[in-house]
Amino acid sequence: MHPSLVVGFAVAIIAYLALQFLLHGTQSKREPCILETTVPFFDSAIGILRHRANYLSNLRSKYRMSIYTLRMPFQRLYVVHAPNLIQTIQSKANAATFIPNLLDFGMLFSGLNEQSQRTLRDAFGVQGNGFTMSVHKYLLSGPSLKAATRAAVDRLSASVPNHFEDDRQGGLLELVRHELTLALTGAIYGPENPYDDPDVEASWRDFLPGISHLLYSPCPSVTARKALNARTRVIHAFRKYFQTGGHLQAFPMIAEMYETNKSHGLALDEAAKMEMATSLAMLSSGAVTTFWLLFHILSDPDVMMATREELHAVAKLESTSDNSVPRTKVLDLSGIKGKCPTLVAMLNETLRYHSTVINIKQVQHDTTLGDQYLLKKNGIVMIPGESVHHNVDIWGPSADTFDHHRFLSPDSKKKLSTTSAFRPFGAGATMCPGRHFSTSVILSLVAMVVLQYEVLPLQGQWIAPTKRNADLWNAMPKPDWDIDVRLSKMRVEENPVEWRFAWGEDAVKNLF
Known part of the structure; x- marks a missing residue:
């Protein structure tokens, strides 16, 4: 094998291991579990590009989990499927904890400076x-x-x-x-x-x-x-x-x-x-x-x-x-x-x-959902309506x-x-x-x-x-x-x- 290929392969392995270490090292055991990943931090973006609107429904069918974490660069996504957890998020008691987050989306596609x-x-x-x-x-x-x-x-x-x-x-x-x-x-x-x-x-x-x-x-x-x-x-x-x-x-x-x-x-x-x-x-x-x-x-x-x-x-x-x-x-x-x-x-x-x-909310401070799951500050909660329907x-x-x-x-x-x-x-x-x-x-x-x-x-x-x-x-x-x-x-x-x-x-x- 050509030396440059060997070096490239070694760099890729090191980068992959480093990303896996960073992924799991920054994920609390109390957070909803991370789904198995092939390309750390980029699996979700790849999945969305490939499957588009079917991405979250495919994950729901495959894993049958109440809640899980998707990690993207600089962002945590908590995807919630279970009706009881959805009710907890939407309760008046949590109105100040889970804040609607549509402003960034609107500003992004509108082209505001x-x-x-x-x-x-x-x-x-x-x-x-x-x-x-x-x-x-x-x-x-x-x-x-x-x-x-x-x-x-x-x-x-x-x-x-x-x-x-x-x-x-x-x-x-x-x-x-x-x-x-x-x-x-x-x-x-x-x-x-x-x-x-x-x-x-x-x-x-x-x-x-x-x-x-x-x-x-x-x-x-x-x-x-x-x-x-x-x-x-x-x-x-x-x-x-x-x-x-x-x-x-x-x-x-x-x-x-x-x-x-x-x-x-x-x-x-x-x-x-x-x-x-x-x-x-x-x-x-x-x-x-x-x-x-x-x-x-x-x-x-x-x-x-x-x-x-x-x-x-x-x-x-x-x-x-x-x-x-x-x-x-x-x-x-x-x-x-x-x-x-x-x-x-x-x-x-x-x-x-x-x-x-998809209902999208931002977590305003570290909080425990359903007395079980830690949701970290600034994480994004995603509630797919299809999971309910x-x-x-x-x-x-x-x-x-x-x-x-x-x-x-x-x-x-x-x-x-x-x-x-x-x-x-x-x-x-x-x-x-x-x-x-x-x-x-x-x-x-x-x-x-x-x-x-x-x-x-x-x-x-x-x-x-x-x-x-x-x-x-x-x-x-x-x-x-x-x-x-x-x-x-x-x-x-x-x-x-x-x-x-x-x-x-x-x-x-x-x-x-």
């Missing part, structure tokens, strides 16, 4: 997370939530007939993603919505693959150049949006967040970057959730028939002074959550079965299968109220405050599609895509491929109808 990052850390440390507080204030409940939802539904109602043309062909995910992008952002950003520009919408889609590189790549400027250039274009659009006063015509939450960021000391350019976080909160999961929900409804004729019947039962026939044909039916979409049990059950099962949300002790032997009827049973409905069993929106302080807004708009779009169109797969049968390449950071796993479909307008020979959609009784009354 170091000065702005320090400014926000200081401001949020004293005054709280302004973004989360604003979303709670405007989108959690009340008249402002109703106004935002109505605006999004109005946009969908006007847009769907134009884009979902008779005999239209295209990818199901792509079709719903475009509609939801314009409806959600239009309702929030108002008439000057940057995403109304097709180039900005396309740039946002080009940016999304770069998030994983920003999280895991040692050199994202090289590995994600296209995505970072796309981010620059989106930020430039928001800079122009604020410069021209577009936020002053928007949903009041946007103007408030902008003024809050300025009061913290952010320049206009840096405040524009923060809209990447707002956009991600709106757009990261909604279209994917809609795709999976439609797939499960459209691929089961019995479920689709039951869903249509429920929607027809809620709709009202518009009164007219003549016997004109076609007749017009009006559907108040604000009532479907309470009056369409099959549709709502399908949404909940879609969220339970597919969600890969696929737990047979909670959901029975069918936990790993999609059950169309699961949430029609009283027992399963009770589980919706506890984050120890159902947590697609996270839990505690990090529970998504915009969940009511997003799910209402998702259900509205699904109702419009189911009532007005026959949707058939071009390949002849519905085949569920795999999710092997889904991103770990996203709460809903994107399918590995889209499903090409053909849309056909519903044709009813007897008593044909046209549809109008509205949100809220007041809006319905205005149509008559």
Whole structure:
């Protein structure tokens, strides 16, 4: 063997042994055990790059452990699967010990400079997370939530007939993603919505693959150049949006967040970057959730028939002074959550079965969890929602299968109220405050599609895509491929109808 190869091999062995010694020498015996490692400190990063959203679920299936430690350079990750430990972490008694840690993630992918990052850390440390507080204030409940939802539904109602043309062909995910992008952002950003520009919408889609590189790549400027250039274009659009006063015509939450960021000391350019976080909160999961929900409804004729019947039962026939044909039916979409049990059950099962949300918290001081496990200060606690959603002790032997009827049973409905069993929106302080807004708009779009169109797969049968390449950071796993479909307008020979959609009784009354 060549001497240089011998030296290289010896150096590699020494480095490996040194890393193993450092790994185990800095790990307390009281901490959750370390999983077996091939490349000390780098196994987790390699595993995430290889298996992406499936990484933690693969570890859960392989080791069947309640809690364990993953070590990365300069960071401890405590992955918790057991419901009893999750409850302990989320208890009010531990609210000051386990603190939500989403700020660093948001600042990272938004591209804030170091000065702005320090400014926000200081401001949020004293005054709280302004973004989360604003979303709670405007989108959690009340008249402002109703106004935002109505605006999004109005946009969908006007847009769907134009884009979902008779005999239209295209990818199901792509079709719903475009509609939801314009409806959600239009309702929030108002008439000057940057995403109304097709180039900005396309740039946002080009940016999304770069998030994983920003999280895991040692050199994202090289590995994600296209995505970072796309981010620059989106930020430039928001800079122009604020410069021209577009936020002053928007949903009041946007103007408030902008003024809050300025009061913290952010320049206009840096405040524009923060809209990447707002956009991600709106757009990261909604279209994917809609795709999976439609797939499960459209691929089961019995479920689709039951869903249509429920929607027809809620709709009202518009009164007219003549016997004109076609007749017009009006559907108040604000009532479907309470009056369409099959549709709502399908949404909940879609969220339970597919969600890969991970609740992330930082340990504020050395603490003992469950009187057994030492969690060290600044360690990161990761709670994979999938561990709860696929737990047979909670959901029975069918936990790993999609059950169309699961949430029609009283027992399963009770589980919706506890984050120890159902947590697609996270839990505690990090529970998504915009969940009511997003799910209402998702259900509205699904109702419009189911009532007005026959949707058939071009390949002849519905085949569920795999999710092997889904991103770990996203709460809903994107399918590995889209499903090409053909849309056909519903044709009813007897008593044909046209549809109008509205949100809220007041809006319905205005149509008559």
